[in-house]
Amino acid sequence: MKKSFSLLVVLVLALTFAGAVFANGGSESSTDAAGSGNLEASLALAGQVDALTAADGQPLIKVSGTGREVPARPADPEALPEDNPLHWWDMEFAGWNSTKKNIPDSPKDGAIGKKVIMIVHGDHPWTTACINGATKVADVYNMDFKALSPNWDLAVQNQMIDQAINERPDLLLLIPLDAKTAPQQARKINQAGVPLIMFNTLPEAEAMDYCIAWTGPDDFGQFRKLSHLWADKLGKEGGVAYIQHAPGGSPYFARYWGPRSELAEYAPGIKVLDAQAPGFEADKTQQLVSDWLTRFGDEIVGICAADDSAQGLGISEALKKAGREDIVVIAAGNSKQGMDLVKSGDIYAITYQTAEGDGALAVKTAADWFNGEELPPVRYLPQHMITIDDVEDFYPPQW
Amino acid sequence: MRNKINKKQILSLGDRYRIYVLFVLVFVVMTLFAPHFFNAWNLTSIMKTVAMNGTVAIGFTIILIVGQLDLSIGTIITFAAVIGLGLKDAVGYGVSVPLAIIAGGLIGLINGLLVAKVKINSFIVTLGMLTALQGAIYTITGGNTIAVTDDQAFAISDWLQHQIVPMLTPRVIIAIVLVVSFSIFLRRTRKGRNFFMVGGNSKTAWLAGVDSDKYTIVAFVISGVMAAIGGILFAMESAAATLNLGTNSLMYVLSATIIGGTSMAGGKGGVFRSFIAVLTLTTLYNGIVLLGLGNEVQIFISGIILASVILYEAFVEYRHDKVVGQRPELLKELNTIQ
Numbered sequence: 001m002k003k004s005f006s007l008l009v010v011l012v013l014a015l016t017f018a019g020a021v022f023a024n025g026g027s028e029s030s031t032d033a034a035g036s037g038n039l040e041a042s043l044a045l046a047g048q049v050d051a052l053t054a055a056d057g058q059p060l061i062k063v064s065g066t067g068r069e070v071p072a073r074p075a076d077p078e079a080l081p082e083d084n085p086l087h088w089w090d091m092e093f094a095g096w097n098s099t100k101k102n103i104p105d106s107p108k109d110g111a112i113g114k115k116v117i118m119i120v121h122g123d124h125p126w127t128t129a130c131i132n133g134a135t136k137v138a139d140v141y142n143m144d145f146k147a148l149s150p151n152w153d154l155a156v157q158n159q160m161i162d163q164a165i166n167e168r169p170d171l172l173l174l175i176p177l178d179a180k181t182a183p184q185q186a187r188k189i190n191q192a193g194v195p196l197i198m199f200n201t202l203p204e205a206e207a208m209d210y211c212i213a214w215t216g217p218d219d220f221g222q223f224r225k226l227s228h229l230w231a232d233k234l235g236k237e238g239g240v241a242y243i244q245h246a247p248g249g250s251p252y253f254a255r256y257w258g259p260r261s262e263l264a265e266y267a268p269g270i271k272v273l274d275a276q277a278p279g280f281e282a283d284k285t286q287q288l289v290s291d292w293l294t295r296f297g298d299e300i301v302g303i304c305a306a307d308d309s310a311q312g313l314g315i316s317e318a319l320k321k322a323g324r325e326d327i328v329v330i331a332a333g334n335s336k337q338g339m340d341l342v343k344s345g346d347i348y349a350i351t352y353q354t355a356e357g358d359g360a361l362a363v364k365t366a367a368d369w370f371n372g373e374e375l376p377p378v379r380y381l382p383q384h385m386i387t388i389d390d391v392e393d394f395y396p397p398q399w
Numbered sequence: 400m401r402n403k404i405n406k407k408q409i410l411s412l413g414d415r416y417r418i419y420v421l422f423v424l425v426f427v428v429m430t431l432f433a434p435h436f437f438n439a440w441n442l443t444s445i446m447k448t449v450a451m452n453g454t455v456a457i458g459f460t461i462i463l464i465v466g467q468l469d470l471s472i473g474t475i476i477t478f479a480a481v482i483g484l485g486l487k488d489a490v491g492y493g494v495s496v497p498l499a500i501i502a503g504g505l506i507g508l509i510n511g512l513l514v515a516k517v518k519i520n521s522f523i524v525t526l527g528m529l530t531a532l533q534g535a536i537y538t539i540t541g542g543n544t545i546a547v548t549d550d551q552a553f554a555i556s557d558w559l560q561h562q563i564v565p566m567l568t569p570r571v572i573i574a575i576v577l578v579v580s581f582s583i584f585l586r587r588t589r590k591g592r593n594f595f596m597v598g599g600n601s602k603t604a605w606l607a608g609v610d611s612d613k614y615t616i617v618a619f620v621i622s623g624v625m626a627a628i629g630g631i632l633f634a635m636e637s638a639a640a641t642l643n644l645g646t647n648s649l650m651y652v653l654s655a656t657i658i659g660g661t662s663m664a665g666g667k668g669g670v671f672r673s674f675i676a677v678l679t680l681t682t683l684y685n686g687i688v689l690l691g692l693g694n695e696v697q698i699f700i701s702g703i704i705l706a707s708v709i710l711y712e713a714f715v716e717y718r719h720d721k722v723v724g725q726r727p728e729l730l731k732e733l734n735t736i737q
Binding site: 123146148149150151152153154155156158159160162163165166167177178179180181183184187188204206247252277 | 434435438440441443444445447448451452537541542543544545546548553556560633637638639641642643644646647681684685688689691693694695
């Protein structure tokens, strides 16, 4: 009886799987409204997209107007010392000199009704805002839009990429979980013939070869600019410490080596006392800052944080407890907590990093590609520093 | 009377083969309702996802069968991936991959020795190992993901994703071969059955002359080796080893193993059923995504399934105790024989 049952089970499994082999592959992309009429209608929607606003009242789509000045690549950037800004050239300007491979031509038939799948990195209030922004633009073009989150798990993200390819979308938008895992992911999508735009997290340079474009914040550029504000406030001297992002991702390098290498030239009188990555829990950051205050005493005059929410709160609490409100804090923004801390004077300045705009710019770039527009390899969000002078302009916060 | 027996038999079979029933149920529901589910590409994708956790579940099932716990499997996955990819440029995959697997085995050996010989609870030992390995991983990598982007690495990655037979890539085939081999070993050989005896009743094992310590140590070594194989093969396919590669595997494998019918109390379980449980959960998650539902639904549903299985196991245990209580003369009789 038991053997018969086992055989039955095995048979059912074998039949189901064997049947699947002969089943059809994924469905085709949905380009029902293809044609010149669709293109004209799609192009006519540009004004409607430009008029969209984010939750903070700021324009949803703001492409960096002036672009970015890209210096000539040194022969061997890695041979330069880490505190030389050009050491980070390959990461900071990844994509600018990429050699595109097997990139499909634009269908030039408009964005309306296109099937677009967005795969993000994980669940977070920032991600929710990002998807909201993307959805706003997708809705204008009446796209068949879907966002997937692998919850920070590489195996799940790889599976989602497979699933997305299976659905044969017109275009795939991807935030790679890790800069270094991106090349193989991008290559796989490219080989499957699915047009790809990556956004938000800067991938390794090789990944840029396989995608139409990359869009997102100019993290290095923002932090270089932010570091100037910071150095000026500090009088270009004193000891500072860095609270880093999670090791491995591009924000880790941009928000630590960006300002550090910039200040080595702009304010060499500023001395780096320590740099740590305590994660994104306020209590751990608070403990770290308290330890720094004990260890360095009056020597520490500035703190630069990779995150203005949990890390920002931790710093603020530690400084209040020690009565050290004199320390000048800067951070990457712009969460509600971060902006509240700017408003209260606990943080001197944060970067404007629109989460909704990040998702929206990716979808807008996809629409531009469907419309046949010539795209630059990299499209940045605009740079802006928020201080107490203009923080009110960014309320209510996006996340 | 006859009907009653048949009913009991059916219930008993249903209990024994519940994971197969659950799998068929999930598969049929997803085939009917999830768009783009039933096609070769998607089913291959499911099998590829199963390969890592299915391999890791082999070792974890054996650990539970001997009545122990291994919390370090997730970090062993990452550690092996880091060693295998990190040393690739220096010595090539031919040396780095075996080294990664040996490293997994050695970690398992240390766990096993501490549990069996020093008599420290396996929860404490493997929790300590988890923390120590995390520190080691961050020290070795400097906090950076390890990636290989040369042509050879990409060629191997492509080969690992290539379907040798429909839906079966090399990684999946390796996982299936390991599952079948260990299933046969555990069920059909005396040494294999001894693992059940060690976990089910250590006194009986001792009376039968089975060296419990040896089997416990071997179980941990197998667990380490399986985690390492799962980790290094996944990393080779991804051409990258992230520092949180195995983080989610512990809960995934633990849930699947329990859902598959392996008892946390030891002495009961099966490698094949654990593999089918991993396949069931992966199919479920895949279908949920295709249905357009979010990650939160995945977490919720897997929690519900796990809680239901644990409640059911508790109920069966309670019913068993109740039967013993209702027929005390049987217990007395049993004690007299002993």
